[in-house]
Amino acid sequence: xxxxxxxxxxxxxxxxxxxxxxxxxxxxxxxxxxxxxxxxxxxxxxxxxxxxxxxxxxxxxxxxxxxxxxxxxxxxxxxxxxxxxxxxxxxxxxxxxxxxxxxxxxxxxxxxxxxxxx
Numbered sequence: 584x585x586x587x588x589x590x591x592x593x594x595x596x597x598x599x600x601x602x603x604x605x606x607x608x609x610x611x612x613x614x615x616x617x618x619x620x621x622x623x624x625x626x627x628x629x630x631x632x633x634x635x636x637x638x639x640x641x642x643x644x645x646x647x648x649x650x651x652x653x654x655x656x657x658x659x660x661x662x663x664x665x666x667x668x669x670x671x672x673x674x675x676x677x678x679x680x681x682x683x684x685x686x687x688x689x690x691x692x693x694x695x696x697x698x699x700x701x
Contacts, residue, residue, distance in 0.1 A: 586652060587625040590617040594631065594646075594656075595663035596638045602671065609642050610665055618649045628652035634662030 592613030599606045609615070614629065621627045629651055633639040635658035642662065646653040 584626065584652065586628045588617065588620050589628045589630060590614065592617075592629060592631045593663060594629070594633045594642045595665060596642070597665050597667055600666070600668045602669075607638075609645055614642075614646075617651055618646070621649045621651050626652070628655060630655040632657045632659055634658065634660055636661045638662035638664070 590613035592611045594614040595610045597608055597610035599608070609618075617627045617629050627650075629646065633642050633656060639658055639662040643653055643656065643658070646656070
């Protein structure tokens with residue numbers, strides 16, 4: 584199938600903490616853009632890596648349900664997670680931690696070890 588738009592991204596999970604509770608949703612600006620374009624009727628795909636854990640499988644299910652071609656999205660390790668806390672009392676949003684997937688950490692260590700700076 585020929586695609587109209589392909590995004591290159593490593594989809595991750597945002598966990599949003601509010602006074603009302605906790606909510607999980609997919610993260611990554613490219614992933615969100617690709618899903619939105621698919622909703623407008625474009626044939627979209629994504630290239631990248633997400634975890635082979637429950638969060639990664641949920642991302643894959645969502646992409647497929649939105650008719651995004653995820654055949655080039657590989658799974659490895661755990662899914663990257665971003666924790667976001669909404670603090671209305673202080674009128675702030677705090678990104679408390681970003682946990683990168685095993686694959687991204689291993690790739691960056693390999694690049695440093697072998698002097699690859701791209």
